[in-house]
Amino acid sequence: MVKSNNIKNILLILFVLHFGFGNKATCSETKDINRTSKLSETIIDLGTREQYDQALTLIDSIRSVQPDNPYIPLLKATILSARAMDYEDEIDFPDILNACDRTDQLVEAKLKDADQTSELWFYRGMTELYRSVIYQRQGRLFKSIKHVINGGNYLEKAIELDSTNWDVYYGLGMYKYYRSKYAGILRSIGIIPDQRDEGLRYLEIAAEYGSLTRISARNSLAWIAYEKGNYEEAIRIEQDLLKEYNNVRAFNWLLIRALIKSERWEEAITLLEPMYLLVANDERNNYYNEIDCLHKLGVAYFELGKWEEVVKTEETASKLKFSKSVADRKKNDIKHLQELGKLAKDKLSGKTE
DSSP states (O other): OOOOHHHHHHHHHHHHHTTTOOOOOOOGGGOOOTTTSSHHHHHHHHHHHEEEEEEHHHHHHHHOTTTOOOOHHHHHHHHHHHHHHTTSTTTHHOOOOOOOHHHHHHHHHHHSSOOOHHHHHHHHHHHHHHHHHHHHHHTOOHHHHHHHHHHHHHHHHHHOOOOTTTHHHHHHHHHHHHHHHHTTHHHHHHOOOOOOHHHHHHHHHHHHHOOSSSHHHHHHHHHHHHHHOHHHHHHHHHHHHHHHHHTTTHHHHHHHHHHHHOOHHOOOHHHHHHHHHHHHTTTOOOOOHHHHHHHHHHHHHHHHHHHHHHHHHHHHHTTTTOOOOHHHHHHHHHHHHHHHHHHHHHHTTSOOO
């Protein structure tokens, strides 16, 4: 689940949803699976609804039918990336990288034997973006940047070959917008062009015309609205998405963040309390998401003057036995929750007004 403002984490949730959602499919469609087939849409739909095992089982069942189809290992990388993002762990990273490598091998073989197509370069662009997120999480910043740049170049090539491949505009829009946003002084002095407006325009194109990226483009626009401080717009988009895709946690997390920023504490708590129970019982709970829930609950309870609830929340968090990696990533939340717990205890003891 994506909670951090870190661009690589934002890219992950948005890119793993890049293919969109679809309808049920039949087994007869396995002979021609591609990005626009109903079977592909069904697999992505399962992954988006957090039914990862079912999606991966379906991918494995069709792999033998088209062993030379690069789209199939890309689908696997997509579902595994969604699962890694959801659980906030690194267990699936080796398999994601292997799936990306296999995709590239099959793409290269097809580029040698056939005309270069927008679709093949789209696949290459996406595998590079998946790699960049993994390497960033591992602290390999320069390698991550290299793959981000490669991914952007491949997506540019896909657009050059077919400017009506609307789904490519999503990934390329994300690349242009966030590369410009985080370029800092390099953008100010003109080394990296400011392409934020162009990136937004690309996202809007995908949101309107994309056959498979419409939902993820809308979600991306919600993130950007949130980052700009337009919380009401982010809330509106996420609530609309949740009407179509009830209880998708990626949408709920951003909605919760925007509600908290808008000081809509009661509404945030209404979503956070069941979310906490859900993540606390995740089979791969490494406590990252649990800490995130507890911290947000602690903040909301504190703002409402629910001192006993704040203390209980902080005590629950203090009992968790998490890894150093999680501790490092969530150190600010942990520290803040401890401070809130102390203040709440002072309120209860009468030490402060």
